[in-house]
Amino acid sequence: MEILAFGVTADERPLMERAFAGDHEVRCLDVFLSEDTAPIAAGYEVVSTSVNADLNGRVLRTLAAGGTRMIAQRSTGFNNIDLEVAGQLGFTVGRVSYYSPYAVAEFAWTLAMAVNRRIVRASNRTRDFDFRLNGLMGRDLRGRTAGVLGTGKIGEAFTRIAHGFGMNLLGWDVAQNPACVELGMKYVEKDELFAAADLISLHVPLLDSTHHIIDSAALRAMKDDAILVNTSRGGLVDTDALVSELRAGRFSGVGLDVYEAEAGVFFLDKSLDAVEDDTLARLVTFPHVVVTSHQAYYTRDAVEQIITTTVANVRDYLAGRRSENTLVPRL
Incomplete structure (x- = not known):
């Protein structure tokens, strides 16, 4: 056949x-x-x-x-x-x-570290032989709080890496993962996680109940200098609401490997086409935002x-x- x-x-x-x-x-x-x-x-x-x-x-x-x-x-x-x-x-x-859950979990951390330490901006500068440090200051993650939405296999792998960094661990899921609890994770309601976490990573599936789980209210509840990472499904985040918050100067960094309107765009060469998606076009202009093309599994x-x-x-x-x-x- x-x-x-x-x-x-x-x-x-x-x-x-x-x-x-x-x-x-x-x-x-x-x-x-x-x-x-x-x-x-x-x-x-x-x-x-x-x-x-x-x-x-x-x-x-x-x-x-x-x-x-x-x-x-x-x-x-x-x-x-x-x-x-x-x-x-x-x-x-x-x-x-x-x-392999490690493929996605490791990539989520790649995005988190890239936006925290301004790796893309630094790389672009050095290509132009600009070696100044202005605007490249990041933060130590040790002692800060990681919030993990979804603690299945990928969320657990992400949590183990966070534990290795010496971070405090908050989790939210429909059921607790004993392995995450063993690592010291405290399960809390979403609102508490949003308010307390310095780094938030999404690892829940896209369902009717999780569509736009990160909406305007969730974004407003987060710290102004929080880092948000999504390597799961684009529809988990209300991207228009995210852009509005970014325009207001909020968030230390955002790493997105998925986008809710990625169909017909991601995995394709659109470099010679007119940009029709105003939201995506605006999103990639923020210097502290890194968008990749659904490659976390790759x-x-x-x-x-x-x-x-x-x-x-x-x-x-x-x-x-x-x-x-x-x-x-x-x-």
């Missing part, structure tokens, strides 16, 4: 081809699955997609009409898939329920785990098996 994989980067392609070798052929495309590209999948029983694919009802009906029966999503998140329509159409949908270790799991999901589908990765089972 030949499998069609959308949204495959140049780095991923050899890993994909190697992982499927001996079982199936895989055709890798760098374009993302959307209403415009869905017809390409005609004749492919199994399609693999990336997190920025758009699997709305119309796309799913196009895939079904073309003979696709299985969708293997190469990500943990699946808010881009209309699971109800997928079930009605008889699709099997699988995802990657787990991969280590060789994590990507290899994602691809290995994707191969296993395809095997399970062909064998009629379910696993913890099955979102919509085969009818």
Whole structure:
């Protein structure tokens, strides 16, 4: 069988081809699955997609009409898939329920340290042979307070690093993680965490209950010199509200690897296009804000785990098996 994989980067392609070798052929495309590209999948029983694919009802009906029966999503998140329509159409949908949490946690800390120590500004200056220190002053993190929203596997990995820095630990989640409690984390209500934390990192999934969990009220409750980091999902943060607070001179630094309107922008070269998103255009102008293109997961270790799991999901589908990765089972 030949499998069609959308949204495959140049780095991923050899890993994909190697992982499927001996079982199936895989055709890798760098374009993302959307209403415009869905017809390409005609004749492919199994399609693999990336997190920025758009699997709305119309796309799913196009895939079904073309003979696709299985969708293997190469990500943990699946808010881009209309699971109800997928079930009605008889699709099997699988995802990657787990991969290296250290990839994301370490990148969250990379963003935190980059904005705290003004690394991007310093690098840009030295490229111009400007070696002044004005405006580059950061803060020690030891003894300060880290607030972690979401203490699952990634949140726990982030917390362990914070503990290594010697920080006080505050957490919020629907359930406490004993490993975080063992590290000295105190679980509190969100408002208390927002008010007390010097560094806030987001590690909750995007659900109806967490959409814009960082809204105007949450932002106003935070310290004026707090650092905010989001490596989870863009929709957790009300970006317009964040821009308003930044314009008012608040926050020591903000590191964002995700953006709520990133679909159709992130993972693409838009350098020669007119900027249509005024909010994003304004966001990247702040000198103490670092925006990256949803790359926190992008280590060789994590990507290899994602691809290995994707191969296993395809095997399970062909064998009629379910696993913890099955979102919509085969009818």
